[in-house]
Amino acid sequence: MKATKIILWLLGALFGLLALVVIYLLVAFDPNDYRQRIGEMVQEKTGLQLEIKGPMSWSLFPQFAITLEDVQAGYPDRPTVATLQHASVAMDVPALISGRLSLSGLMVDGLVLDLNRDKTGANNWDRPSAASSSPAARSTAEPGSQPASSASRSMALAIDDIDLQNVQVNYHDLQANQNIALGPVNLRASAIRLGQAFPLTLTLPLSVQADGKQAIQLGNKLQASMLLDPERQLYQLHDMDLLSTIDGVTRQSLLLEIKGDVDADLQQQQVRLPNLKLALNGMQGQLDATVKDLQKAPALLGSLQIAELNLRKWLSDIGMSVSLPDEKALTAASMATALMVDRQQLSLTNLTARLDESKISGSFQQPLNKGQTEFKLGIDQLNLDRYVASSASVATKPEASSSTTAAATAKTTSDAGYSKAPMLPVDALQGLNLRGSVQLGKLTYQQVAMSQVKFNVAAAAGKLVIDQASAQIAEGKVALKAQVDAQKVPLRNQLQFNVDHLALEQVQTLLGSTQPAVNGIGSMSGSLSMSGNSVFDWVNSLNGSAKANVTDGRLNNINLTQQICEGIAFANQETLTAAADSEHTRLTNASLQAQFNNGVAHIDSAQGQLVGASAKGSGQINLPQRQLDMGVGVIIEGDTSREACTINPKFQGLEWPLRCQGSLDGDPAKWCRPDKEGFTKTLTSLASNEAKRKxxxxxxxxxxxxxxxxxxxxxxxxxxxxxxxxxxxxxx
Incomplete structure (x- = not known):
């Protein structure tokens, strides 16, 4: 009993002495007296100047707790790297002695990191060379240091509460003219235990600005149940709800929401994203994917689905104006695709999409670094008239009466009415690098129905080539090849085409003509070149050759036979008793060949078979001046009474000359008139022959x-x- 009392007395004295020591330390030892020494030690070890301006407080038992206020750090003669308003941590000492890291609380408020890169590329967070070569610094890098023991790596972690408030990271890059701001970041988590799920709330705003342009701002808020299991290398976010607002991309804010689970297994080197629910301003989607081979070559593999939505309304809601000829266009759109993303490219395969009545399928590959975009698309039907305004509707829009509009119009048109406005985006063409093919079962444009449309397109090094392009149009077939060379100034353009059995009136409608000059079934071929980047440039630099043939045709608003009747009547000083039944010239067959020289078409051979007559001619069509000048000879070979008038058989077999002149913008009915001098010579010769015959x-x-x-x-x-x-x- 006596020994027991002695032991108890000794233990009591020991604890009493320990209590006195603690009291002494708390009363007599003031950590504020060591702020300068702490700063000196940090600078000796790291070269970093640490200044604790605010008060420090601490406690030893049963928890070791320390509080700091108003702290800043940075390297000498450089902008400050970090500032801290308040930080406190409370650690369970008995738990630490037993090998467990147990924090009752960790709080950080007002931590700001300012990372600056100047125009020379120097960073304010890089350690100066003198500091990095100091003996203290070298000692930390010498090979004698031992790695952390397995016991320390496996130390149990328990944190009752983490509270990070107003944490800010600012990155200013004067060399790249870029600013990135992360924050203020706020994080709350409680009951944190390794291997057990705990609640997490995080707000993470982000702002990115480059080249002085409008900043892109993201406001991110995350709520989830998080699991950290370093022993099994498992990290999970379950019941995740990520809400992100995006500003600076469109006129209106974008609202992105992601719900689901994220499971990371570092032993298997993969991250699973099972059935993530996506929503972007009402656009609903689902992503089911896995990120594999995290360390060596991470790649995301999976599928993406976008549910059907009214795309027109969605675009309007995010501030993108939509003006289309058809008010019901873009009201139904959806997509589904297999998805692959790695360090090199984004790939969409087994792509299926719907746009209104059109069904689209194919594949798409986009390199993430420099490389060539590739695509292959198939479309069952597409009516472009629903999405693209016709040239006729554009041409009939009323002209603005303001002087500003008039001046702008004067700058973009020539005296002949050809626009000087740029037609092709040269900068985009010079940087374009793609290869692809498109096939359409049915295509409608300018009310012209086409089928079996297909073409290949390739662009690289400033050259755009459209190859193997073909289409069935009005029971005819069109094949062409086009090339644009944007490397040269002015642009160089080439076109090769072949048209077989095509309805000419539909071709002219497709080219914007509201009054086709020629009807019939035509075949054409040619090879043309031009330079520049406007209609004015193209017309004035048009060179090459072309030939055409027309069957079962008609020259609209021109009756060549009627002109012969009028010419004969004039030469005989007679008057026609009746007008022609038709204002047109029917052609059973016609052909011509033209050589283009700087926009002027030189026609050396033009032949046509009319009803009861034949015609041949030559001349030129000046496209820059929009003028026509051709000589046409008509030979009466049969009955022309149904086309114009009854011509005396004695006039048959003779060539009756016509002169076709005028503006291409004028009335075609006024183009061709009898060549009076030629008619007189023909009639004089005829009279002389008749006198000889008599x-x-x-x-x-x-x-x-x-x-x-x-x-x-x-x-x-x-x-x-x-x-x-x-x-x-x-x-x-």
């Missing part, structure tokens, strides 16, 4: 009478011989 007829009659008299005197055989001799003499 004189010969009278001569033959007189000779016949004389031969009858001679036959009575000379006898039959001798009379015939003399008659032949006389006729031969008079014919000479």
């Amino acid at each position: 004189a010969q007829k009278e001569l033959n009659r007189a000779l016949d009478k004389q031969s009858d008299k001679l036959s009575e005197k000379l006898g039959g055989d001798n009379a015939e011989a003399v008659k032949g001799l006389l006729q031969g003499l008079f014919k000479k």
